[in-house]
Amino acid sequence: MLDSKVTFHLQYNAEELIWRYEQGEREFGAIDLQQVNLIQLNLRDINLNRCSLDWSNLSASDLSYANLSRADLSYAKLLGTNLTEANLTSANLSSADLSWVNLQGAILIGADLEEANLRQAKLINANLSCANLKGANLTGIDLTDVNLCRADLRQANLSGVDLSGANLCRADLSGANLNGADLSNTNLYKADLSNSYLKQVNLENAFLKRASLRRANLKGANLSGAVFREINLSIVSLSEFNLQSVLLSSRINLSSANLSEANLSKAILKKANLSYALLHQTALMEASLQGANLTDASLHNADLRGANLKNSSLSDINLTETTMPDGSIHP
Numbered sequence: 001m002l003d004s005k006v007t008f009h010l011q012y013n014a015e016e017l018i019w020r021y022e023q024g025e026r027e028f029g030a031i032d033l034q035q036v037n038l039i040q041l042n043l044r045d046i047n048l049n050r051c052s053l054d055w056s057n058l059s060a061s062d063l064s065y066a067n068l069s070r071a072d073l074s075y076a077k078l079l080g081t082n083l084t085e086a087n088l089t090s091a092n093l094s095s096a097d098l099s100w101v102n103l104q105g106a107i108l109i110g111a112d113l114e115e116a117n118l119r120q121a122k123l124i125n126a127n128l129s130c131a132n133l134k135g136a137n138l139t140g141i142d143l144t145d146v147n148l149c150r151a152d153l154r155q156a157n158l159s160g161v162d163l164s165g166a167n168l169c170r171a172d173l174s175g176a177n178l179n180g181a182d183l184s185n186t187n188l189y190k191a192d193l194s195n196s197y198l199k200q201v202n203l204e205n206a207f208l209k210r211a212s213l214r215r216a217n218l219k220g221a222n223l224s225g226a227v228f229r230e231i232n233l234s235i236v237s238l239s240e241f242n243l244q245s246v247l248l249s250s251r252i253n254l255s256s257a258n259l260s261e262a263n264l265s266k267a268i269l270k271k272a273n274l275s276y277a278l279l280h281q282t283a284l285m286e287a288s289l290q291g292a293n294l295t296d297a298s299l300h301n302a303d304l305r306g307a308n309l310k311n312s313s314l315s316d317i318n319l320t321e322t323t324m325p326d327g328s329i330h331p
Helices: 014-022
Strands: none
Touching: none
16 A cells, blocks of 8 residues: 555656746646756746755746745755745755845745855845744845744854844844844844854844843944843843943843943943943943842943942942042042
8 A cells, every 4th residue: 555645746857847837837736856957947936836856956047926835945056046925835945055046025934944055145024934044154145024933043144134123033043143233123032142143233122022142242232222121141241232221121130241341321220130240341321220239240440420329239349440420430
């Protein structure tokens, strides 16, 4: 008896598929097109769902509005291919070369893009929720307003990438390279950014409630206007960090954090835990530190002009050469 789970694929060659397409046929689901060459062709609106296209070459072809759901495109070449609003739900694109591809508005829900090359790709308004992008090369990519909710982006290269307005809620970005990336207005609710590289990143107005930034490197990052609530930032390196006007809830944990030379002017740090924190040359002008725990913190040469330290814990604090709230210099 035949196994009912086995899927049989009809085998087509490129010439036969092109001829049938030119005759008006569009339905080519579940066929075998392994290693096929379909370069620089117009295949708009074609249905290739569940097709075997691994190791194929579809470079520079027009596959806009195509149905490639559950297709196997592993190791395929799709350089400069037009996949505008194509359906790639649960497609296998692992190790595929998608450099310069146009995926604007494409559906990539649950797609496997592990180790894929997406350099310079266009993914504006694409849906990549639950997609696997582990180790993918995303340099030079435009991810504006992309849905990456629950996406796996572990160790992905996103340096310099525009992610402004993107949805990264619950996304796994642990160990990812986000140096110089634009994450302004991004939803990072419950996102895992532990051990990630965030030097010079722009997180202005980003939503980071319950996000994990444990051991992340945020040197020179800009979080002006970002929303932090119930977040663990302990042992984080935040030197040269710009947190001007940032709202940090009472649960913020910055114990042992390195905030040297950070800009925390007007930051709301009520009841924050800053014990053992390094605040050397940190700007804390007009910061709200009521009830904050600053036990054993080092504020050497910090600027506290206009800061509110009412009911804060200041035992064993280092205030050498610190500018105090009244403008005087501590000896």
